[in-house]
Amino acid sequence: MMQDLITIVLVCCGCFLFWQQRRQAEIARQTIERKCQQLELQVVSITFKHRFINEQRRWRWHTRYTFEFSSLGDDCYEGYLDMIRFTPAKFFVPVHRL
Template sequence: MQDLIIILLVCFGCFLFWQQRRQAEIARQTIEKKCRQLELQVVSVTFSHRIRDEQRRWRWHTRYTFEFSSLGDDCYQGYLDMIGFTPAKFFVPVHRL
């Protein structure tokens, strides 16, 4: 019985990892598409998980923070909030053109 529980926990961990990688790929494609539309260059993308959103509601969401450059010699930071596999909020700060 104990072996079965361990196997189920390992399978659940693998499932969570697979879903997080899928969400990260969707987020990266969304960020790159939006930056191409705005004629910006993506420098890097990182993520952090949160349990509460800005309105203090209990909701599992992931914030993908990305750095971008508009002219090649500058760097700005924006973010994309994802709830599940759906982009919820995209923010790009004011930058030079």
């Protein structure tokens, strides 16, 4: 009986973490697409990787979303967006042709 309760709680925690990650990924995708549209760039792909960073002596869960974009249609560059929780923290677009 107790083992079943622990299993249910663990499954619920896993589902909650997955749901929150999907929410963050959607916010990041919208942020990247909006910024690239402002810069008149075409988004090619978006990927992500997780990492921990100790910033200002506090451990926070940072997620870096890397994205490829094209400025003229025949070239490809890679930029990134760092997210802290659900807030975009740093957006980087390298120098590219116009």
